[in-house]
Amino acid sequence: MDANQTDAAISVRNISKHFGDFRALNNVSLNVRAGERVVICGPSGSGKSTLIRCINRLEKHESGTIHVDGLVLDDSRRSRDAIRAKVGMVFQQFNLFPHLTVLENLTLGPLRARGKSPEEARELAMRYLTRVRIPEQAEKFPRQLSGGQQQRVAIARSLCMEPQIMLFDEPTSALDPEMINEVLEVMTELARSGMTMVCVTHEMGFAKGVADTMVFMDHGEIVETAPPATFFTTPATERCRDFLRKILRH
Amino acid sequence: MKHAFLFAALAFLLGGCSGDWGWYVVDPRTTTGITNLKFLLGGLWYTILLSVTAISISVVVGLLVALPGLSQYRVLRAFNRVYVEVVRSVPILVLILWVYYGLPPVTGITIGIFWSGVIALALSDSAFQAEIFRAGIQSIDKGQYEASHSISLGYADTMRFVILPQAIRRILPALGNQLVYMLKMSSLVSVIGMQELTRRANELVVSEYRPLEIYTVLVLEYLVLILIVSALVRRLENRMKADDQR
Numbered sequence: 001m002d003a004n005q006t007d008a009a010i011s012v013r014n015i016s017k018h019f020g021d022f023r024a025l026n027n028v029s030l031n032v033r034a035g036e037r038v039v040i041c042g043p044s045g046s047g048k049s050t051l052i053r054c055i056n057r058l059e060k061h062e063s064g065t066i067h068v069d070g071l072v073l074d075d076s077r078r079s080r081d082a083i084r085a086k087v088g089m090v091f092q093q094f095n096l097f098p099h100l101t102v103l104e105n106l107t108l109g110p111l112r113a114r115g116k117s118p119e120e121a122r123e124l125a126m127r128y129l130t131r132v133r134i135p136e137q138a139e140k141f142p143r144q145l146s147g148g149q150q151q152r153v154a155i156a157r158s159l160c161m162e163p164q165i166m167l168f169d170e171p172t173s174a175l176d177p178e179m180i181n182e183v184l185e186v187m188t189e190l191a192r193s194g195m196t197m198v199c200v201t202h203e204m205g206f207a208k209g210v211a212d213t214m215v216f217m218d219h220g221e222i223v224e225t226a227p228p229a230t231f232f233t234t235p236a237t238e239r240c241r242d243f244l245r246k247i248l249r250h
Numbered sequence: 251m252k253h254a255f256l257f258a259a260l261a262f263l264l265g266g267c268s269g270d271w272g273w274y275v276v277d278p279r280t281t282t283g284i285t286n287l288k289f290l291l292g293g294l295w296y297t298i299l300l301s302v303t304a305i306s307i308s309v310v311v312g313l314l315v316a317l318p319g320l321s322q323y324r325v326l327r328a329f330n331r332v333y334v335e336v337v338r339s340v341p342i343l344v345l346i347l348w349v350y351y352g353l354p355p356v357t358g359i360t361i362g363i364f365w366s367g368v369i370a371l372a373l374s375d376s377a378f379q380a381e382i383f384r385a386g387i388q389s390i391d392k393g394q395y396e397a398s399h400s401i402s403l404g405y406a407d408t409m410r411f412v413i414l415p416q417a418i419r420r421i422l423p424a425l426g427n428q429l430v431y432m433l434k435m436s437s438l439v440s441v442i443g444m445q446e447l448t449r450r451a452n453e454l455v456v457s458e459y460r461p462l463e464i465y466t467v468l469v470l471e472y473l474v475l476i477l478i479v480s481a482l483v484r485r486l487e488n489r490m491k492a493d494d495q496r
């Protein structure tokens with residue numbers, strides 16, 4: 001194992017993934033340092049979700065290697081569980097548990113997977129609910145909240161597991177425009193606190209303000225990796241220029 | 251409303267029958283009538299006990315058979331298919347006879363009438379329960395599993411705290427149907443001598459020679475029992491729905 005794999009928070013090396021005959025990821029490599037904020041963008045179907053879902057084993061990569069915090073991600077349950085313990089994930093559709101209250105959504109993981117006492121779990125939950133600015137919603141059910149509030153609960157639920165790395169898969173794409181900002185604010189604040197983050201998003205304002213590294217994907221490949229300053233001003237490839245022109249027009 | 255209709259029907263039968271009908275066998279104003287009615291109604295307890303015990307077992311077995319049916323492993327799915335197809339193909343009556351007369355010579359253990367009935371009813375129902383659970387669990391969004399995995403919940407915790415509570419709400423109407431079905435099917439256990447509603451009616455008919463009246467009472471017994479159970483199930487469903495809309 002070389003230095004670059006052990007130091008990195010996430011090290012993805014030459015991974016590929018097929019769905020049937022369709023090649024969703026083709027020889028993709030990505031390094032994320034501890035504390036780094038990476039924003040991934042690219043056209044629909046380019047493999048963005050597939051890539052970050054491979055990192056916490058919601059999808060299984062076929063070839064290549066993935067290391068998270070120095071641990072290799074292989075077929076063993078031990079490796080998968082150890083890595084999931086370090087990685088939190090926020091989904092486009094929130095995926096809150098509809099039959100549980102907000103508080104129960106947040107305490108379930110700490111209680112069952114971390115062996116916390118009910119008091120500890122509750123305290124943890126209230127701390128993160130306060131951090132996403134909705135402590136007053138603790139006793140409500142998810143469907144009683146707005147989309148923006150639900151997504152903030154989902155972020156708090158992930159944070160309650162005290163992860164070292166957070167993955168975001170288009171966290172604002174399912175939201176009404178007026179609710180996007182409240183979620184982006186919470187994410188920006190999380191970035192300031194030093195969390196290692198990999199965000200798939202097309203919110204370019206957020207990307208410019210927060211990202212250390214921009215990644216552009218197309219057809220299952222990483223086409224371009226650059227700091228935002230160069231990425232937005234002088235994209236190296238025609239494909240990336242095209243894409244940026246299209247989404248920045250809005 | 252329903253009850254008014256029932257009593258009207260009963261009154262019609264009682265009234266239009268003076269000659270050929272012999273309601274005296276179940277006339278509560280006579281001692282024989284009272285004794286007979288008590289005998290008939292005494293079967294109610296066994297019908298309920300038999301059905302409730304059987305369905306409690308079949309729900310658990312059904313769930314245990316449904317889970318392998320959702321596995322990614324082909325062998326486990328095959329087990330589920332074979333179990334469901336085989337058990338579902340055997341008529342309940344045949345299963346009752348087979349368990350009561352067939353199992354003791356095979357296993358060397360004699361099983362009483364009650365438990366033979368319970369085993370046969372539970373076994374038969376478990377195949378349907380397995381299908382109900384499988385459909386219910388499959389109806390839960392994939393995102394619920396992914397969220398559970400992302401917060402490090404294992405298979406057992408994911409099922410117990412996330413998937414099953416949601417699945418059970420969705421299959422509650424189907425489970426209610428199965429209970430009603432079970433109450434009716436328990437009448438078949440009369441063939442091996444279980445003293446439930448149907449058996450008692452049969453026995454009384456043999457001694458009193460009044461099949462029409464006695465079986466009419468039997469029909470009414472099942473009707474009232476099942477209307478009550480249906481109402482209870484519906485009330486439970488509504489309560490859950492109200493919970494959901496809080």
Ligand SMILES: Nc1ncnc2c1ncn2[C@@H]1O[C@H](COP(=O)(O)OP(=O)(O)OP(=O)(O)O)[C@@H](O)[C@H]1O
Nearest residue numbers: 019020022024042043044045046047048049050051
């Ligand atoms: N479970 C699956 N089965 C079959 N094909 C899949 C599956 N998941 C993804 N794909 C396909 O793989 C390709 C890449 O999907 P992916 O979800 O990673 O794209 P994406 O970049 O996240 O796109 P979007 O912006 O639409 O979310 C798509 O063409 C998609 O149809």
Ligand SMILES: [Mg+2]
Nearest residue numbers: 048049050170
């Ligand atoms: Mg996607």
